Amino acid sequence: MEITIALAGNPNAGKTSIFNGLTGSHQHVGNWPGVTVERKEGEFIHGNIKIKVVDLPGTYSLTPYTIDERIARDFIVKEKPELVVVIADASNLERNLYLLIEIMQLTKKTLLVLNMVDIAEKKGIKINHQSLSKILGIPVVKTIANKGVGIKELKDKIVEAIKNPQENVGEGSFLFNERIELAVSEIRDRVSKLRLIFPPRFIALKLLEKDDEIRELVFSKADNGLRTVVDAWIARLEKELGDDMASILAAEKYAFIHGLYNEVVELKSSVERQIDITDRVDRVLTNRYLGIPLFLFIMWIIFQLVFKVGNPLADIIDKLMGSLAALISEVLSKWGASSYAISFITDGIIGGVGSVLAFIPRIMLLFLAIAILEDSGYMARAAFGMDKLMHSLGLHGKSAIPMIVSFGCNIPGILATRTLKSEKDRILTI
Structure with a gap:
């Protein structure tokens, strides 16, 4: 039996260390088709299962502003790996969770790795990974990849997740406010009839975000009625919420991530003060008027x-x-x-x-x-x-x-x- 899994994560989250820990010397390097971006593949055998590992380029999101983001998104959607393993820097978890949320909107076959937990603990950050797993509805594993800690458990969890898929809430693990969900629901129902390769909810969200690639893909196959509905919802929501849709949706995601982070992470008082100062600086630097x-x-x-x-x-x-x-x-x-x-x-x-x-x-x-x-x-x-x-x-x-x-x-x-x-x-x- 041979299956394929993909490794995804932010740059500098330790994805290469995880890849090396899983595959050892059984790996080779090439390029992704049509571009000069490096493609790394490897394999390992666990029990009687041969697992092919594809190391996706490091990205912060799945909105294809860059070649790396396009490659990562297209592989997950078109190649449909049996599992997407998302590697997150445990010492910077809040930022890393954004990519996880986007991937969970694409596929329910997801596993989260909290890497560099030793660095997080030195910084006074303690993560309750059991609670995180329960809330997200996906397996969560702690590792220190550069020291080989947690790699065996990760292999066990990968095989377990493939043999016994956990019914994660996937799309439902994160919901927007009632008005946005109403728009998403209507657009999703219309889009689902087109039978596109992307999940209907993901398409609905990207249409609201004004993702050019998704709009071109969908509107080339749909009647003008769908475009009218999408544009009407965008105009209505932007007027009601006082911002552009991309910013509104991003703010909602970050609000969810911030709440999730506070629920599963315990900080030392000195770390809390430092984060509080950072939040204040962020509020000034990203203020709409300042x-x-x-x-x-x-x-x-x-x-x-x-x-x-x-x-x-x-x-x-x-x-x-x-x-x-x-x-x-x-x-x-x-x-x-x-x-x-x-x-x-x-x-x-x-x-x-x-x-x-x-x-x-x-x-x-x-x-x-x-x-x-x-x-x-x-x-x-x-x-x-x-x-x-x-x-x-x-x-x-x-x-x-x-x-x-x-x-x-x-x-x-x-x-x-x-x-x-x-x-x-x-x-x-x-």
Whole structure:
């Protein structure tokens, strides 16, 4: 007997360690069809069952903004693995649960792994995994994958989950407010008649979120009546709830996750204080009215850093290259070189290289600033705040920084697009 399971999870959740722990040396690496994204597969035998393990790219959601997200979603839907094992960083559980909720809307065959529980405990975070399993209706396993702890139990749970599927609440494990559920129910009933590869409830939610790919897939096969119903519900709910649907649905999911986290996690008082401070900062940085002004102020600071500090450094490089060009010109003249040769070397080679080198201080300062914003966690909050505006242009929220930097100079702005994960977003932003 041979079955296939998939490993999913956020980047840096320890998915590779879990994959190595399950498969050992029985693995090989290739590419996903049509792209250069690495595809890792392995296998292990447990009892009399041969289990093929497919390591999906690390993602934060299943909305296909990036190639990685598209690959993960398409594999779960089209290949239909017998089980999706979601690996979560136990020390950062609240953030990791968002992907789990999205996967549970796609498939009921789900198992949750709480990895790095030792790090969580050192931080004063204690997770009641039995309660978490009961609430979600799926098996939950604790592991410390880099030390091999919990791998045997995980293998046992995988086989048990496949042999005796737990009737998890799947779609019902998370419900939106009454008005949204009314919209989802009506759209789901209409969509279910189309017999698409995605679950009807998942399609209904993605239609409300204005997922372009799902809308194109559904509306190409449905009559205009469905589009009218969907657009009417979107307009009604956005007016009633005072925000765009993507933000409304995301906020509802995070509210559920926050409540679930508080129910199953016990924190030391020092950790609670730290989280409380983080929540307060989040409320300010993602505030509907303060978020964008704060973002623009921080961008102004980056402008000052890049150009006020970078320009004098660039001038120094220009002067050094100018002095070098003058020295080379003088030496070549003494050697009797022609004016064409002197011009080619001093103006063409030295001048050209100097022009490129002059941008290095600005580019270094820009990427230093972006790295600081990324490491501090502000970049994700800024992207969230700018996402609505950027989506009206067909872009991701992170596109805002390269676009604003480009007002001062196109080159640093174009280079800053390298921080965007999606090739499509990079090209559109440029």
